[in-house]
Amino acid sequence: MLRGHLLHGGDYNPEQWLDHPEILEEDIRLMQEAHVNCVSLGIFSWAVLEPSEGTYTLDWLEEIIDNLGKAGIQVILATPSGAMPHWLTARYPEVMQVQADGRRNLPGKRHNFCYTSPVMREKISALDRELSRRLGMKENVILWHLSNELGGNFADGACHCELCQQAFRQWLKERYGTLEALNNAWWTRFWSRMYTDWDQIHSPAPNGETTITGLVVDWRRFVSDQISDFCGMERRAVAEYSDRPATANFMYFFKSIDYHRLQKEIDIVSWDNYPCWHKKKDEVPVAVQAALNHSQMRSLKKEPFLLMESTPSQVSWRTCNPLKRPGMHMLSSMQAVAHGSDSVLYFQWRKGRGAFEKFHGAVVDHKNGSNTRTFREVTETGKRLEGLGEILEGTVNRPKAAVVFDWANWWAVEDMSGPRLDLNYPDCVTEHYRALWEKGIEADIVDMDDDLSGYALVCAPLNYMYKPGYAEKVRDFVEKGGIYVTTYFSGVVNETDLCFTGHHPLEDVLGVIQEETDAPSEEFENQFCYRGESYPARNLCEVVHAKETARVLSVYERDYYAGYPVVTCNPYGKGKAYYLAAGSDLAFLGAFYQDVLKEAGLENPLGTGLPYGVSVTERCTAGDANDPHQKRVVFVMNFKNEPVTVEGIGRWTDAENGESIQGSLALEPFGCRVLLFDSAVHADGHDLAGEVFAAGV
Structure with missing residues (x-):
């Protein structure tokens, strides 16, 4: 938020219109008409800012920043590393990524660069410093926008070149210290895959090793760290001459980067939100997904975030790209603000005439100027945000419930070979979040490293991996009075995907003993009764034994494990732990969480039941x-x-x-x-x- 004002505007690409000064003049007039107070500049401008190596042409950008400032419009200034100019890839082909099969990419697209490459780091740092020196302290420059959607395109950001292989081996040396420790952590005696030299280790590849889950998860950790380090490098470069804070625009459930790691390199979290509204008439599933990701972005720093990109009308890259129906633009914008955003920003301000995104939604279309429904709805949104700025100043969402979503767990549970190969961790987490959302209960989205104190309820669905210290953290949370909910296939492995032996790390807290896990097909779907209603037991069905302290709330009704617990509640210290031994449906989760929320003393701010939607x-x-x-x-x-x-x-x-x-x-x-x-x-x-x-x- 800027001095009591919510930010309203979006990505502006004036470099596409430098030979049309009348367009640039019209843009500022239309921005004022649309109540735009902030634009992002320079995101993909490298080829114009540095048309040849070491030759910087920043005058055009400075003039535009100054003209915007005269009109009272603030600027988020970007570093242009998201897309490389052809002179760079022609002279230094080593900056382009190498795919997992060993092939080096050809020039083009976005994010086609190696995050390890010294050349790439040198060239972009030099340009970043020049941007900082010339423009970083302009009065209307309020924020740095580092790169764009880091890790996007081309193998989700992973480069497999020899420089990355060397960096990965060094990363492993620092993590494990010795090959003996690494071999033990990865269980490499299986299939005789013990490493006897660090140089034998290679990233997972389709024509090589992909079956050691410890290797796969550690490679993902390394890639996430490498991208985060690149972001930090850019942050330090722009900070050389400028004291403005920095952000990087995150994405929806992006698997390749642990955003809990990346957020440490920036001051303000922002993200790009493109829900697929109107795919079906029931908008609730899409609304839940958007709400969850807004909550996740806010939870990363427990502070307001920025909605950096959204479309004012439609996108151009799905099979079917419906327009936003009347009212949806305002609602989806307000949803972001409701969950903690201090901005509503768009991609993009004006549609380009050609190339990949010429039909992507924009405030200003190819024709008709301000005389479009989209422009009018954007203008109404801008007016409304102006009225809310002072009202919301100093506020942020402060939920008493949390849902655990952890990137390392995501990598492990979906990369391992286990009872099911179609486990979808984000979908499972979304179902539990939705059960709270439908009751008007907000939740932070936390990972296993986060502090759990201050919450009344913590839900950890499909928490397959336990990081070091996590079990102790949960034990302390429940002992002090917290309500903890977890599910089947949780607490199975440690941080390197080695199975726990002997007993579950939280057996005393959960009050159950896991014996075996069934993955029934549809023909063998089981069922159970909860509060007098029957619900399906499917996906994964654990056979567990309740300890003497646990209360059994539901049991299986079919097959050889009929009578075994499905839902249990175990008192521990001043709190309680609930265990769901089987997957079920949204109807069950709704009924179950209604009881759990009452137990936790949580209700929505209105204190009443909510109609569907x-x-x-x-x-x-x-x-x-x-x-x-x-x-x-x-x-x-x-x-x-x-x-x-x-x-x-x-x-x-x-x-x-x-x-x-x-x-x-x-x-x-x-x-x-x-x-x-x-x-x-x-x-x-x-x-x-x-x-x-x-x-x-």
Whole structure:
């Protein structure tokens, strides 16, 4: 947020229009009309900024920054490493990535560079420093945008060249110290694959080794570290002459980079959100996915984040690319803000005339200037954000629930050869998150290294791998009163994919003993009863034994493991641990979490049940929720294309128009209302919420 203002604007590519000064002049006029206060510049401008090696042409960019500043428009200035100029790849072909099969890429596309390459690092650092020196302290430059969607395209960022092989071996030496330790960690005596020299180790390859899960997971860790290190290198380069903070735009469930690692290299988290709205008439599954990823970005630093890219209309790279229906642009933008974003930014401001993204959505189309539905809806969004800036200043979401999503666990569970080869970790996590979302309960998305204190409920679905110290952290969390939920196929292996032996690391906390895991086909689907309703048991079905301390809430009803526990609850210290021994459906998770949330003392801010498709989030200032002076801003969103009414909501004030609301709240199709918590009348008889609104918050 910029001095009480939410950022509104997006990627601007004036280098495509340098021979059309009338277009550049029109752009600024239209930006002001659309209530744009911020644009990102230079993201893919390397070939124009440095047309030949060591020759920098930055005057055009400085002039545009200055003209934007005169119009009151702020700038997020990018480093252009996302796409290399042809002079670089022609003279230094070693900067291009090598694929897993040993073939070096040809020039072209984006992110086609080796993150290890000394040449690449030298050339981009030199340009970054020049950008920093010339432009990094301009008054209207507020933030650095490091590269673009790091790791995108070409094998998800992984380069397998000899330089990367050498760097990987050095990384392994630092991690394990000796070959003996590495061989033990990777269990290489199996199939006689013991390494006797570091130079024998090679990255996973289709024509080589891919069956040692420890190798595969460590390679993924290395690639993530290498990309993060490259980002840090760029951060240090721009910091040489500029004190502006830095961000890097993350992506939706991007497997190749552990974002918990990458976020350490930047000051502000941002991400690019492109939900596939209107693929089906039921928008809820898409809304849940977007909400989860907004929550994840906020959770990385427990601070507001930036929505760096979104489309104001449609994308151009799916098989089917529907336009946003009326109302959806406003709703999807407000959803980002509701989950903690301090911006709504677009790709892109103006559509280009040619090349790959000429039909990608933009604020300004090829024709008609401001006379389009998209432009009008963007303008309305900008106006609304202007009114919310001061209201939301100093606020962020502060959930009491958390869902564990860990990149190393993702790599391990989907790369191992086990009871099922079609396990989808993000989908499993999303199902549990959705069960909370449908009840209006927000959750942080944390990894196994995060602090669990302060949460009332922690859910860890399909938590196959346990990192060092994680079991102890969970034990302490439950012992002090926390509610912990985990599932089948959890706590199976350590950080190098070696199976735990003897007993489960949290057997005492969970109160169950795992015996075996079935992976039934559809014909052998089992079932169980919970609270008088029958639900399917599928995907994976563990056979477990309940210890004396555990209470069995459901049992299998079929097959040889009929009567064995499916749902258990085990008291431990002041808290409880729930174990779900089988996969089921959303209906079961909804019923189950309804009980667990009650046990944890959690309810949504409205304190009432929500109609299907309605979501609730809350942004608040720091402090105790019982403090009458704490600012609490609640977003109520309707993801159905029909009107709905939420009943039993108590007393609130509309944050945008001051309307007093009591008892029920009407929502338009794809509507969003922003409410201020009404303290109900204080002991001295005056209405705090009314005072807050009158003061403009």
